[in-house]
Amino acid sequence: MKEEIIIQPQEKQYTTLNLGPTHPATHGIFQNVLKMDGEIVMDAEQTIGYIHRAFEKLGEHKTYYQIPTLTDRMNYCSSPINNMGWHMTMEKLIKCELPKRVDYMRVIIMELARISDHLICNSVVGVDTGAMTGFLYIFQWREFIYEIYEEICGARLTTNIGRIGGYERNFNETAWRKIKHFVKEYPKGLKEFENLLMRNRIFMDRTIGTGPISAERALNYSFSGPNLRAAGVDYDVRVMTPYSSYQDFDFIIPVGVNGDTYDRFMVRQQEMWESLSIIQQALDKLDKLEDKTSFHADVPEFYLPPKEEVYNDMEALIYHFKIVMSEANVPKGEVYHCVEGGNGELGFYLVSDGGTTPYRLHFRRPCYIYYQAYPEMIRGGYLSDAILTMSSMNVIAGELDS
Amino acid sequence: MAEKATIEQVITTLNEKFGESIVSFEQQYDFPVFNIKKDKLFALVKFLYDDEQFQFRYLTTACGLHYPDAEQPFGMMYQLHSLTNNLRIRIKSFTVATDLQFDSLIPVFLGANWMEREAFDFYGIKFKGHPKMTRILNVEDMDYFPMRKEYKVEDETRTDKNDTMFGRIGNDQVKV
Secondary structure, three states, X not given: OOOOOOOOOOOOOOEEEEEOOEOHHHOOEOEEEEXXXXXXXXXXXXXXXXXXXXXXXXXXXXXXXHOHHHHHOOOOOOHHHHHHHHHHHHHHHOOOOOOHHHHHHHHHHHHHHHHHHHHHHXXXXXXXXXXXXXXXXHHHHHHHHHHHHHHHHOOOOOOOOOEOOEOOOOOOHHHHHHHHHHHHHHHHHHXXXXXXXXXXXXXXXXXXXXXXXXXXXHHHOOOOOHHHHHOOOOOOHHHHOOOOOHHHOOOOOXXXXXXXXXXXXXXXXXXXXXXXXXXXXXXXXXXXXXXOOOOEOOOOOOOOOOHHHHHHOHHHHHHHHHHHOOOOOOOOEEEEEEEEEOOEEEEEEEEEOOOOOOOEEEEEOHHHHHHHHXXXXXXOOEHHHHHHHHHHHOOOHHHHHO | OOOOOOHHXXXXXXXXXXXXXXXXXXXXXXXXXXXXXXXXXXXXXHXXXXXXXXXXXXXXXXXXXEOOOOOOOEEEEEEEEEOOOOEEEEEEEEEOOOOOEEEOOOOOOOOHHHHHHHHHHHHOOEEEOOOOOOOOOOOOOOOOOOOOOOOOOOOOOOOOOOOHHHOOOOHHHOOO
16 A cells, blocks of 8 residues: 655645846836745735935925926926926916917817827836837827927927927917827827727737726825726816816716726726817817917916017016026915826825925826725736736836936 | 704814814915814814814825924924715825824825825925834935925035036136
């Protein structure tokens, strides 16, 4: 008779795995120390701050018109929204009313930025499930959106678009033509992208049920944006606290049910369609407006005048000098303004003591707040799903670390 | 559905319930701002969270504050949002440098975790009951709190940079 081999149960051994900080799968500088049981993630701990650039401190030492360049570098996938958010915060502080035309022009650019943000996020979710094609083809549209920015402000990624009080210049003919072309042609590209992924068996198997979070937990973690909406809460800043005339537009807020990767993907996908419809509505509204020329509000104390005027007009020269030497009279007070950024509620808390720079500047960065919940969302799942969850949450390193 | 609460109701109720602990109240643009004594901060937030009518169940943001010349130089700012009533409120609380500690809001809002760590990282404000009171964005061996007003943007002790060409030092120091 063979002797039985009895294996003594030993204490369970876990593996510690460093995911990141620089690993192609994490799309940015994130480090996660994972406690693994085979392929299952038992626990995780994030280390952040690898690209911390002290924006809040720098903000206290920069004049008001220099700060948009800091905001660019937060969520660099949709920097125009950040820029506009800052301009609107300042406009709230100085109580400046904008012409409707400027509001609608801002809406167009912000919605384009939202599309480019969601488009990157969703196509990268595709790449992480092994579907490179969608990413490759849809990127020509992101490129096209960047060309539109380029027509308007000359920059592509870190745009510094617009000024306090409006835009630096009117949109040129090419810009209008490109926006119209985008609205007309993009649906085809987006439809093609959807056909590739939305009902794809492999994609659905990989994404449904991975990285879920309940609505209650998401709210408690202060989630916002598409990630919160995927969990089933219809909180959208554009509807709750309308800014830049969003109340004039007709659009729906897509919500998910399970808060998993598939829901996040679908919410973003649907939001792109809504953004397109908003851009179309804005174009129609602009057509109907009598005002065809104004591109900034009448606030000479804060709005940087065009260079031709500075060289030829005494008044403009004085204002230019005052703004650049930061001698404009900024009122004292505290103001908080929030916009619906690509990732959620992007807030600017500004304390002004009437001086040349903000006394205190705090950015509410949606990424920073919802990335806290990441360990909870990946616990008990596979490592490959953890990577997918991260890309579907759209954690942007620049925004995370400020 | 019950009628939505108004911000006036919130202000009246808070004045009734916490009247003695409210140091000051002001309206800053579209925000009512309450300055509350430190020991009642947690109770106030908990009350606003639990109240069936107000339901302030969303912590928008929190950050540290520093006013070096004030009697109580360090403070925290919290912004709560009632999604059901669409009301927003800002709560501030101040303390002296020798007692730099607030109650942690984590029992009410999980999201407060990193916001409080950020305040610790940049201002050195500690939170009672926080599970992991360590630096979050800055390096761990940093020995100062960079957002305090006394710290300059650039480290003044650095000798490896020559700033003569960039106008960072006074004109009197420039050698021609």
